[in-house]
Amino acid sequence: MFRKEIKVLDCTIRDGGLINDHYFDDKFVREIYKAVSLAGVDYMEIGYRCSKNIMSPDKFGKWKFCEESVIKKAIDGIKSNTKLSVMVDVGRVEERDILAAEKSVVDMIRVATYVKDVDKAIDLANQALDKGYEATINIMAISRANDNELDEALAQLEAETKVSAVYIVDSFGALYSESVTHLVEKYKKFLKTKEVGIHAHNNQQLGYANTIQGIIDGCNFVDATVYGIGRAAGNCPLELVMGFLKNPKFDLRPILDVITKEVVPLREKIEWGYILPYAITGMFNEHPRAAMALRKTKDKDNYRDFFESLSAMEVE
């Protein structure tokens, strides 16, 4: 597949931070940034931009806040054409946390939202646009969105903001390819002046497959992470996406290097990937939080009881 409009965004540090409370050391962040820069990846999302007044810096590492000075230090001296983004959550950031774009090392601000909060997300994205940033709005938990509410949200997004893209975010790893196709068609129907993005989780080993499906159906913003790192089952692996995309600007080899040197050793210490409780929450279209809690107990491999507990919730 080759389409010059396709932009690939690496969110290794941002989504990976959901496993380790955003405590990556500078060396790891630098190595990822070097690798994605050499590989020709379009964007790298380096973390969340949260307000320290709202989220406690005692409980989270620095990639939860992404202060300008912190980012600058991590990328200092690395030659790169890769743009930087940060993610903001509705209600977790204050206006003063976001500088004017010309004073920032950040190029793009991505607003994460549920369908119900789309008004707030538009407001936040428009603030970012006004300050000179590129912006996107990422609709989480899309597999739970009511069809009529999603239609209304998409119509509103088309009318009320000039963000570059609106994302389909399969937070629960619950979508099958047919649903991806349905959603991309719906998004495209409403969003005549915006690109569609896809961010897929890998609970049912469909993160990459659904991302390809999105690309085939017309998504031009594509999220992925190195070696699929990310909360719970993780994400669509960047190295597979780069194997699929035929754009000659991409070079897979620096990504292979950083997997060998940094990411395989990290996987020995923290867990993500195809693990049954995450597959089960995906099948049930549930947030993985119950599975993440289970994995911290001695029952972590008792899959049947976990399955039964979700089945019981369904019939209650």
Next chain:
Amino acid sequence: MFRKEIKVLDCTIRDGGLINDHYFDDKFVREIYKAVSLAGVDYMEIGYRCSKNIMSPDKFGKWKFCEESVIKKAIDGIKSNTKLSVMVDVGRVEERDILAAEKSVVDMIRVATYVKDVDKAIDLANQALDKGYEATINIMAISRANDNELDEALAQLEAETKVSAVYIVDSFGALYSESVTHLVEKYKKFLKTKEVGIHAHNNQQLGYANTIQGIIDGCNFVDATVYGIGRAAGNCPLELVMGFLKNPKFDLRPILDVITKEVVPLREKIEWGYILPYAITGMFNEHPRAAMALRKTKDKDNYRDFFESLSAMEVE
């Protein structure tokens, strides 16, 4: 997805045996058989039927040969409606290795072949049919088949044998969903009196996705293995297929149990799954044997050099 014609075949022991030279102990085989029987899986492939005159019993475990007495002992006393199959390779089995079906515990014989050997495969499958077995022919390395040779083979299969199904076997884990659709359409065009089967490998995390795609496109014979066990990257995981199929005859819970009790512990001892060298051979549409060899060396995680070595082969 619900279609009563869909038959699921578990090939945990057969394809898994390619990792450990077919040395599963009886307890493991019994537990898998119990689980797939309780789960309502249609068929279980318990190994290869090879001739001991051709393949040495000193080099392979008993599931390479699947003698009748060996199978009988392993399944003794287990209540089951799951039919048993064995796989035969062209050139590795003799006529006397296959009893008349009424004297055998085996219900189905599956003939593995490359396109070039399809005449021999038809001959072997017809011997099995004449002896009273169900039979299928499984075309391996389908991602390397020349279009015109495959057309000729499919026309011949339709004319010269009455097997139940002909399989698409993505031995290299190289297919994308679009190619699956193309192949299923082609198979259906030629095979008016037979079902189409799919056996997908997981090199690029597409084993399950391609299996779903096959089902959507009309495949009614579907292979999978418990927890995706199988050579190199492994196969489409049975537990995910069962989550997708809505047929009420299936029960996922016994499969979850056996993963907890038998398969997760086995995964600590032998390796399969998403491992970069296997992803790379998938991208290059190559047999995984070079990657399997690499994984036995100290360079097992040197992904860049491995990638470069395959790139060099491509331009030579």
